[in-house]
């Protein structure tokens with residue numbers, strides 16, 4: 185079985201697990217003695233009522249300075265190494281230009297083909313049930329090839345949005361007048377949500393698009409079918 189998601193998603197996951205583990209360890213190291221001392225040295229009449237002199241311990245001071253320093257240096261360097269991988273798309277990545285607007289996404293492929301996806305409610309308005317990405321009309325899906333790194337160059341036409349590929353764990357702000365970038369790779373065919381992850385106005389929740397991951401051959405065929413007929417003046421059905 186191949187992994188659904190290749191890096192950088194798996195780096196995000198590893199980093200998340202490392203940070204979670206260290207956080208839990210630090211919590212226990214701090215909280216357990218604190219709880220113990222809280223009970224041990226609680227106020228009791230006639231016991232330890234006089235202030236006591238604190239004895240300094242050089243060894244302890246050195247220890248609790250050095251250990252956190254090592255932990256912080258480890259997290260910083262490790263995170264930076266992962267960040268570089270997540271930041272720099274491989275050479276063979278397929279470049280897609282994404283322009284965010286209120287409230288949708290425009291995808292532009294290297295041959296000029298464009299897909300507009302907008303006002304996609306993620307909830308069925310009648311039943312109030314969450315939609316599956318496969319339920320969105322294929323016309324409004326941005327196709328991408330499987331097993332291929334995708335580099336997204338993102339900008340915005342109006343306010344700041346954020347392009348977020350749900351399963352790939354990557355997100356990047358789309359800022360007017362600026363081009364930002366991110367990359368990801370999905371190894372399993374299927375439909376995946378893209379959300380706007382930066383609150384941008386009343387219809388923010390409808391800024392969802394769908395990526396359709398298909399085999400490379402099918403992608404090429406779709407890409408060369410010419411510019412899609414859907415454009416922002418057509419009203420999209422769900």
Ligand SMILES: [Cu+2]
Nearest residue numbers: 345380384391
């Ligand atoms: Cu938005």
